[in-house]
Amino acid sequence: MLRWIAAIAASLSLVIAAPAAAYWEYGHGIVARIAYNEVQPETRAKIRALMAQDRLLQTPECRIRNVEDASYWADCIKQYGDRYAYAFSWHYQNVSICKDFDLSGPCKDGHCVAAQVERQARLLADTALPTRDRVEALAFLMHFVGDLHQPMHAGDNEDLGGNRVAANYGLIGGRTNLHSIWDGYLAERSISTPPGGARGVIAPFTRAELEAMKGGNVVDWSREMWAMSRDVAYPSLVDRNPCDGEVEGRPTLTEEDVQALIPAAREAAVKGGMRLAKLLDDALLRGEAPPFRRL
Incomplete structure (x- = not known):
């Protein structure tokens, strides 16, 4: 949802960064x-073979x-405005962290990220569809x-997934907010911390642990990330229940906070990768996908 930040480590302080790319390019x-x-x-x-046919999409800038x-394409195409405006609400689901978990409202008529994960898996598995689709x-x-x-795409506290929660990332303030921290600064820092890269991020996990991550379905995964937004992401800025009212001022995520959050952020990315692998194998190798349902 937001542009990633290319971070440069500074001694005894948080990363000082210049704009580059968000859970957008780097995390995705x-x-x-x-x-x-x-x-x-x-x-x-x-x-x-499918990626080799990308010109069928007629998105030359993407x-x-x-x-x-491929993982960034859905954000890149936002520049086409009305052409893809129908997909804007597919990137998130505003499930309240202050109520019982429930996708029925946020996912009305399939306009949420969980419903679209299942829908796109079904379309990918259908070999009768045109290649472009x-x-x-x-x-x-x-x-x-x-x-x-x-997690800030999976939980909400009537603040657009943390976009309205003003915050500082160390010395970086200005227009920074809780969503952009998790989407950009913290995500880049977490995933690039050695051992970095795809293989480095999964290295701490056993094969049994990685395979176990594939279990469950999109509702289970949504509930898990919703709980992470409630129990980890929102409280990362304030030492209180995030449902006890608006955050006052502009709290700061310190270097100590970042170090404590890195393992959780890395694990969330690994879970995403393993679950995506399962969906891709199911769709492309076995022709299987989640059945249509209302979440």
Whole structure:
């Protein structure tokens, strides 16, 4: 949802950054690369074959040359305005962290990220569809699984997923907010902290743990990330229940806070990658996808 930040480490302080890219390019790319490394060889071949047909999408400013490009495509196409305006609400789901978990309202008529993960998986699995539709479904699926595993896209406190919660990231203030911290600054820092990259991020987990991450369905994954937004992301700025009223002033996420949050942020990305791998193997290798349902 937001532009990533290319961070430069500073001694005894938080990262000082210049604009580059958000859970957008960097975070989405890691989720997609983990998935691509994990799928079966035949699935990888099918992914490459679909990406090779990206010109069918007629989005020349948003090419798909690799899985990182594919994972970012759904954000890149926002520049086309009305052409893709129908998809703007598909990137998130405003599920209240102050009520019992319930997707029925936020996902009305399929306009939420969880519903679109299932829908795009079904479209990708349908070999009777035109190739263009399946290339688009591949790109949407890679992106939306990443969105779902960024907790500020899964939970909300009547503040647009933290966009209205003013905050500082160390010395970086200005227009920074809770959403942009998790979407950009913290996500980049977490995923790039050594060992970085797709293989480095999954290194601490055993094969059994990685396979276990594939369990459940999109509702389970949504509930898990919603709970992370409630129990980890929102309280990361204030030492109180996030449902006890608006945050006053502009609290700061300190270096100590960041160090404490890195493991959770990395694990969320790994879960996204493993679950995307399962969806891709199911759709492209076995022709399977979640059945249509109202969430």
